[in-house]
Amino acid sequence: MLDLPAPDMAVLARRGAIVRALRTIVPDGVISDEATLTAYDGDALTAYRQRPMVCVLPQTTEQVSALLAYAAAENIRVVPRGAGTSLSGGSLPLADGILLGLSRMTKVLEVDYENRCAVVQPGVTNASVTRAVQAAGFYYAPDPSSQIACSIGGNVAENSGGIHCLKYGLTTQNLMGVELVLINGERIRLGGKHAGDGGLDLLSVVCGSEGLLGVVTEATLRILPKAQATRTLLIAYDSVRKAGETVAAIIAAGIIPAALEFMDRPCIATVEAFCAPGYPPDAEAILIAEVDGMDSEAEDEARRIGKIAKANGATSVRECASDEERARAWSGRKAAFGAMGRLTPDMLCMDGTIPRKALADVLERIAEFAIKYRLGCCNVFHAGDGNLHPLIVFDCMKEGELERAEAFGADILKLCVEMGGVLTGEHGVGVEKKALMGEMFSDTDLAQQERLKCAFDSAYLLNPGKVFPSLHACVELGHMHVRDGRMPFANLPRM
Amino acid sequence: MQRIATASEIGIADAVRHAAETKTPLEIVSGGTKRKFGRPVAAETMLDVSAITGIVKYEPEELVITARAATPLAEIEAVLATKKQTLGFAPTDWGPLFGEPKGKATLAGIVATNASGARRVKAGAARDHVIGCRFVNGRGEAIKAGGFVIKNVTGFDLPKLMCGAFGTLGVLTELTLRVTPAPPRVSTLALRTSPQEGLRALREAAKLSLDPTGLAYIPDVFDPDETEGGTGGGLALIRVEGSHAPLEDKLARLTARFAGLDTIVLDDDTTRILFRDIGDGKFLLSRNCDIWRLCVPQSDAHAAVEASGARFWYADWAGGLLWLGLPASEETATQLRFITKKFGGHATLMRGDAAARARLPVFEPEAPARATLTRSVKHAFDPETIFNPGRMYKDL
Numbered sequence: 001m002l003d004l005p006a007p008d009m010a011v012l013a014r015r016g017a018i019v020r021a022l023r024t025i026v027p028d029g030v031i032s033d034e035a036t037l038t039a040y041d042g043d044a045l046t047a048y049r050q051r052p053m054v055c056v057l058p059q060t061t062e063q064v065s066a067l068l069a070y071a072a073a074e075n076i077r078v079v080p081r082g083a084g085t086s087l088s089g090g091s092l093p094l095a096d097g098i099l100l101g102l103s104r105m106t107k108v109l110e111v112d113y114e115n116r117c118a119v120v121q122p123g124v125t126n127a128s129v130t131r132a133v134q135a136a137g138f139y140y141a142p143d144p145s146s147q148i149a150c151s152i153g154g155n156v157a158e159n160s161g162g163i164h165c166l167k168y169g170l171t172t173q174n175l176m177g178v179e180l181v182l183i184n185g186e187r188i189r190l191g192g193k194h195a196g197d198g199g200l201d202l203l204s205v206v207c208g209s210e211g212l213l214g215v216v217t218e219a220t221l222r223i224l225p226k227a228q229a230t231r232t233l234l235i236a237y238d239s240v241r242k243a244g245e246t247v248a249a250i251i252a253a254g255i256i257p258a259a260l261e262f263m264d265r266p267c268i269a270t271v272e273a274f275c276a277p278g279y280p281p282d283a284e285a286i287l288i289a290e291v292d293g294m295d296s297e298a299e300d301e302a303r304r305i306g307k308i309a310k311a312n313g314a315t316s317v318r319e320c321a322s323d324e325e326r327a328r329a330w331s332g333r334k335a336a337f338g339a340m341g342r343l344t345p346d347m348l349c350m351d352g353t354i355p356r357k358a359l360a361d362v363l364e365r366i367a368e369f370a371i372k373y374r375l376g377c378c379n380v381f382h383a384g385d386g387n388l389h390p391l392i393v394f395d396c397m398k399e400g401e402l403e404r405a406e407a408f409g410a411d412i413l414k415l416c417v418e419m420g421g422v423l424t425g426e427h428g429v430g431v432e433k434k435a436l437m438g439e440m441f442s443d444t445d446l447a448q449q450e451r452l453k454c455a456f457d458s459a460y461l462l463n464p465g466k467v468f469p470s471l472h473a474c475v476e477l478g479h480m481h482v483r484d485g486r487m488p489f490a491n492l493p494r495m
Numbered sequence: 496m497q498r499i500a501t502a503s504e505i506g507i508a509d510a511v512r513h514a515a516e517t518k519t520p521l522e523i524v525s526g527g528t529k530r531k532f533g534r535p536v537a538a539e540t541m542l543d544v545s546a547i548t549g550i551v552k553y554e555p556e557e558l559v560i561t562a563r564a565a566t567p568l569a570e571i572e573a574v575l576a577t578k579k580q581t582l583g584f585a586p587t588d589w590g591p592l593f594g595e596p597k598g599k600a601t602l603a604g605i606v607a608t609n610a611s612g613a614r615r616v617k618a619g620a621a622r623d624h625v626i627g628c629r630f631v632n633g634r635g636e637a638i639k640a641g642g643f644v645i646k647n648v649t650g651f652d653l654p655k656l657m658c659g660a661f662g663t664l665g666v667l668t669e670l671t672l673r674v675t676p677a678p679p680r681v682s683t684l685a686l687r688t689s690p691q692e693g694l695r696a697l698r699e700a701a702k703l704s705l706d707p708t709g710l711a712y713i714p715d716v717f718d719p720d721e722t723e724g725g726t727g728g729g730l731a732l733i734r735v736e737g738s739h740a741p742l743e744d745k746l747a748r749l750t751a752r753f754a755g756l757d758t759i760v761l762d763d764d765t766t767r768i769l770f771r772d773i774g775d776g777k778f779l780l781s782r783n784c785d786i787w788r789l790c791v792p793q794s795d796a797h798a799a800v801e802a803s804g805a806r807f808w809y810a811d812w813a814g815g816l817l818w819l820g821l822p823a824s825e826e827t828a829t830q831l832r833f834i835t836k837k838f839g840g841h842a843t844l845m846r847g848d849a850a851a852r853a854r855l856p857v858f859e860p861e862a863p864a865r866a867t868l869t870r871s872v873k874h875a876f877d878p879e880t881i882f883n884p885g886r887m888y889k890d891l
């Protein structure tokens with residue numbers, strides 16, 4: 001159910017003047033005609049659509065800063081948007097809001113091999129960071145499956161992961177600094193090419209803040225030298241449980257694979273029909289395990305994983321013999337989403353994380369839910385870190401299917417929390433999961449998080465209606481405006 | 496000084512609520528080994544949380560440990576060692592730098608100061624390993640944030656914000672950290688060379704895809720065999736990890752890369768002790784001097800050292816962290832902040848007497864817009880400013 005803040009009629013009434021004012025800030029980048037705005041009416045959470053009041057595509061940080069200062073002064077809501085691939089409705093526009101698209105800020109500003117980092121604008125796609133440095137033997141580690149489309153600004157805002165984040169970390173571990181524009185238009189720098197920051201680690205909350213705290217206009221990313229060797233194993237099982245047990249055993253043996261991915265039978269069948277990656281046709285489940293490092297290291301770990309897999313009942317263990325074979329093995333995994341998409345008009349991609357030991361139990365329960373809700377579901381997930389991606393297939397046009405799909409998804413996420421896990425491992429809360437936040441956090445916990453939001457944006461203008469189940473006015477939460485850097489209660493004795 | 500001691504989260508919440516009502520500032524103390532790190536706290540009342548100890552849950556196959564906040568680091572490391580695991584950021588023991596005994600550090604103290612050792616170049620800092628926590632905010636409310644699984648983006652990442660906040664945002668009561676398999680073997684290739692060449696070699700080593708887990712430079716002033724003035728031949732230390740064959744491979748590749756330089760290989764034990772000492776600040780400890788820590792981009796390390804004028808110094812994190820034996824004086828503060836302005840980065844007074852720490856900006860001064868934000872964030876957690884007032888900044 002779409003539950004966004006009620007539009008501010010006073011703002012909508014001024015739409016013409018607002019569009020004119022925005023044109024003075026970004027002369028060549030204001031979209032206000034309805035037809036073009038429709039192209040910006042949502043993100044990859046396709047069930048929800050909302051046309052923005054106006055869309056602005058700035059090209060410089062100065063423009064972003066002027067635009068936000070204007071919005072703050074005029075009390076207009078702003079939704080930042082990168083490439084619009086969010087699966088949680090993070091960049092879903094507001095009817096009375098400015099959609100601030102960063103897609104024209106696409107420069108790689110600097111590559112610095114001495115400090116092993118790249119400085120980029122927010123609209124640069126994830127994949128083009130690696131492209132900019134790969135000739136020199138480097139890459140950017142976080143690799144969401146959407147990497148050819150999604151933007152670095154969006155990655156920072158969602159703290160995106162990928163198949164290699166068990167070993168190499170999420171975005172937050174690979175983000176060294178940002179330039180952030182606050183809602184009042186002020187620009188601040190957090191981190192940089194150096195380690196850490198002198199004061200409070202504000203970068204750590206900006207990363208993953210889903211566009212609620214500020215607009216990222218520049219990011220400094222850590223780049224890594226490519227490993228000497230990579231080895232990839234395709235492992236098949238006749239039971240889901242055995243695959244789950246293998247995952248636990250690999251970790252228990254002290255191996256942190258570069259990637260460890262799982263697919264169940266429905267998923268294997270779908271991708272096989274889509275792009276024929278050559279997965280064992282009769283398997284109930286497969287694991288793709290990848291290890292990297294020195295030649296000897298990768299060889300040693302691949303051998304040990306093969307042994308562990310067999311000891312845990314694998315029906316076959318095949319090592320990819322060439323880069324082509326490896327690419328083929330991965331093609332199925334990476335296409336899983338698209339392959340499912342071809343079979344169904346609509347799809348919900350869930351994203352809970354669970355303790356690895358609960359894998360088999362959770363998958364059994366998901367199968368039961370699928371029967372209960374009479375909907376199809378297939379499972380592909382980052383097994384190494386317990387991050388599930390059940391894909392629920394449905395048809396919005398069919399009476400009641402969206403509601404059933406959402407109830408199915410909610411049951412899965414509640415189950416994840418019940419098992420000691422969390423609602424979202426990498427896709428963010430957005431609008432999709434905000435109503436479920438109470439499953440994980442008490443009202444007091446959430447009020448504390450909202451107070452942090454108020455510290456950055458006390459008028460609640462940046463991306464309101466996302467993440468939190470209900471909107472509180474900041475004054476209600478006890479927020480006090482800090483002016484000119486002076487603390488309230490400045491009369492307390494201090495040294 | 497008044498002391499409130501409590502062994503439970505509820506007890507802490509009660510004490511904090513009372514303190515907030517009466518506007519009584521509190522100095523939060525866990526192990527107490529780093530009380531002299533940061534500005535002197537303007538509080539007459541100590542909130543002693545050292546009894547909040549014990550491992551709550553350790554699940555080796557999940558790579559996660561949850562412990563009550565004041566659990567001694569030594570206890571955690573010992574338990575992890577039974578399953579051949581470790582904390583990947585090599586937490587440091589800074590007690591002796593402040594005249595306190597070794598081995599007394601607690602988890603909360605490590606997290607609150609983001610105390611990360613040599614492995615940071617590869618594995619990140621404490622903040623990269625903390626995945627969940629419970630804390631009491633300045634209203635006396637017990638708050639849960641983060642979770643118990645490594646991959647989690649549900650809500651703002653408050654556990655990371657607690658890292659390096661020096662207890663100014665909340666009283667930590669429980670922490671969940673990811674753990675890492677312990678390296679089977681470690682070894683170090685040491686190159687004898689000048690600071691400039693040595694620091695360059697560290698950066699070269701970092702580009703070689705050997706996953707070095709320590710990159711430090713120790714100048715010859717610390718070499719007991721050197722005469723006064725030195726020969727310009729300190730040691731660039733490149734630490735690598737792995738099981739037997741990969742480790743030999745890595746050393747071979749490094750040796751080939753730096754052929755022509757005077758090299759020696761340090762064994763497992765020596766490597767472990769040496770890098771622990773590097774993280775713990777041991778080289779400057781014996782010098783009895785004041786200590787600053789300067790973070791700059793790695794490629795500017797040599798220029799920064801030169802500009803600082805320090806005679807006793809050494810580098811960790813491939814030059815990204817410089818330990819400097821320099822006086823806790825206005826001149827040093829000005830000079831170091833001139834350097835951070837020029838190269839980017841930050842300087843922190845790590846050890847100095849109380850008067851100097853009260854007088855000088857111990858932490859890097861913030862630009863105005865950022866400083867305002869910091870104060871708003873502080874207010875969001877601790878509206879009456881009762882937690883460790885003055886510890887990080889004079890008015891906060």
Ligand SMILES: Cc1cc2nc3c(=O)[nH]c(=O)nc-3n(C[C@H](O)[C@H](O)[C@H](O)COP(=O)(O)OP(=O)(O)OC[C@H]3O[C@@H](n4cnc5c(N)ncnc54)[C@H](O)[C@@H]3O)c2cc1C
Pocket residue numbers: 043044079080081082083084085086087089090091102122143144145146149150151152153154155156157158159160161162163210211212214215216217337338426427463
């Ligand atoms: C097929 C497919 C596969 C995917 N696979 C993965 C995966 O493997 N791992 C994963 O983690 N995610 C995955 N995603 C989700 C999505 O790609 C990521 O969340 C991505 O980071 C979003 O980037 P974006 O540029 O599209 O951001 P958008 O969707 O435009 O925005 C996402 C959020 O970021 C905010 N935002 C965007 N830019 C900025 C900025 N400059 N400053 C401040 N806030 C900003 C928006 O307000 C919004 O809240 C997948 C999505 C699809 C469609």
